[in-house]
Amino acid sequence: MKVKEIKVSxxxxxxxLPGFDFxxxxxxxxxxxxxxxxxxxxxxxSNHKENWGEFVDIKLTTKAIDIKKIEYKNIFMSSVTxxxxxxxxxxxxxxxxxxxLKNSHCNLTISTKSSLILRDIDIxxxxxxxxxxxxxxxxxxxxxxxxxxxxxxxxxxxxxSPIFPYISEVSKIIEISKDYIDxxxxxxxxxxxxxxxxxLNYINYNYKDLYPKYLDIYFNNNMRYWKxxxxxxxxxxxxxxxxxxxxxxxxxxxEKLILKQESFKLF
Ligand code: SF4
Numbered sequence: 244m245k246v247k248e249i250k251v252s253x254x255x256x257x258x259x260l261p262g263f264d265f266x267x268x269x270x271x272x273x274x275x276x277x278x279x280x281x282x283x284x285x286x287x288x289s290n291h292k293e294n295w296g297e298f299v300d301i302k303l304t305t306k307a308i309d310i311k312k313i314e315y316k317n318i319f320m321s322s323v324t325x326x327x328x329x330x331x332x333x334x335x336x337x338x339x340x341x342x343x344l345k346n347s348h349c350n351l352t353i354s355t356k357s358s359l360i361l362r363d364i365d366i367x368x369x370x371x372x373x374x375x376x377x378x379x380x381x382x383x384x385x386x387x388x389x390x391x392x393x394x395x396x397x398x399x400x401x402x403x404s405p406i407f408p409y410i411s412e413v414s415k416i417i418e419i420s421k422d423y424i425d426x427x428x429x430x431x432x433x434x435x436x437x438x439x440x441x442x443l444n445y446i447n448y449n450y451k452d453l454y455p456k457y458l459d460i461y462f463n464n465n466m467r468y469w470k471x472x473x474x475x476x477x478x479x480x481x482x483x484x485x486x487x488x489x490x491x492x493x494x495x496x497x498e499k500l501i502l503k504q505e506s507f508k509l510f
Contacts, residue, residue, distance in 0.1 A: 244274060245291075245298040246330060253306055254340055255313060263352070264316040267326070269336040271300035274329040275356055278445070279405050279438055282323035299330045308340070313349040320353050327357035338363050345369045352376055354402065358388040364395050376400035376428065380411050386420050393423035404430035408460055408468050409453050417479050426486040429476055431469055433492045434461045466491070 249271070258266040271289050273282065276296020283295035291298045320326050326337040341363060344351060350372040353360065360367075360375065367373060375392050379385045379401060386401075393399045401424045403416055408431075417427065434442055443461070447454045459465045469491045480487045 244329075245293050246301065247298070248301045248303055251302045251304050253308075254302065254304060255308055255318070258319060258322075260319055260322060262317060263319040265313060265318045266322045267318060267320040267340060268322060268324050269302055269320070269326050269340060270324040270328060270330065271302065272296075272298045273324045274299055275325055277356075278441055279432060279434075281433065283437065285323050299324075299328060301330060301334050301336060303336075308343045308347075310343075310347045313344075313347055315348050315350070317350045318344075318352070320351065322354070325355050325357060326353065327355040327359040331357075331359060338366065341366045348372070352400075354378070356385065358385065361388060361391055364392070364397075367392070367397055368395055374398040374400055374425075376402045378402040378404045379416065380405055380407060382412055382415050382419060386416075389420065390423045393425070398425050399423065400426045400428055402428045402430070404428070405432035406430065406472070407432050409456060410450065413472065414475060414479055417476075417483075417485070421483050421485060424485070426488075427480065428488050428490065429473075430490045431492055 254267050254269060255265050256267075258264055260266065271285060272291065273280065273296065276294075280295060286293075286295050289300065320337070320340070326340075331337050345366055346369075348371065351370060352374045353367075354376040356378055360377075367375070375389075375397055377385050377389050377392075377400070380403065389399045389401060401416070401420055403411070403413060405411075406413060406429060413429065432442075439461070443454075443457060446457050456468075460468055473489050473491065476487065476489060479485075
């Protein structure tokens with residue numbers, strides 16, 4: 244893992260994510276190295292020769308966050324890295340940012356895959372408007388982290404993403420976690436760019452019988468699987484009166500289809 248410290252002028256930048264005013268990405272790159280990572284395009288912008296997952300730049304600044312600027316604004320941390328990637332253990336950049344934000348009136352959504360977030364529960368509990376979104380795609384993953392956050396009165400979002408067709412057990416994830424999840428987000432696996440081939444090779448090697456079905460979805464652009472799954476999700480979420488949003492991407496057309504979205508009020 245190549246680690247480098249870089250100076251930045253500010254941690255807070257304007258967002259083009261729907262529903263968010265600002266984003267905070269305390270690092271460039273991500274040690275989790277997910278094969279399907281949508282953020283791997285960042286490699287091009289940061290001039291790294293290493294593969295995605297093999298570098299992390301630590302962002303350093305001496306400038307304090309302008310608290311007035313972010314009052315009552317919606318902030319997303321983090322969109323193109325994991326703010327609790329492995330280097331956060333040593334550098335505490337995310338923790339220090341939280342210290343700065345905790346007395347503001349911003350509406351903060353933290354997105355991570357790491358249980359390292361539990362280290363910061365003491366600060367998280369001090370926020371007035373906070374949601375923690377943890378992405379999962381199998382029933383074995385990260386549910387304990389969400390449960391612990393919920394037990395500490397922190398609003399929890401299970402971001403079921405990316406959903407691998409015929410593999411991710413979406414209904415089971417809901418069934419076993421519904422008592423401690425405040426809201427679910429569902430997103431399908433997108434296969435584009437550099438990671439399309441390796442993921443399809445992985446499916447062909449490990450799930451040979453599913454390979455033709457993946458080709459149908461990812462080359463013929465057949466959305467049937469996603470439409471059926473959205474009906475199943477709606478049924479189960481309505482049955483238990485659960486809050487949820489479904490984000491299905493049409494793989495080939497590069498357009499976002501949101502088949503089901505409740506009124507998108509963030510806080
Ligand atoms: S945790 Fe998120 S940002 Fe990091 S590699 Fe995985 S998908 Fe990409």
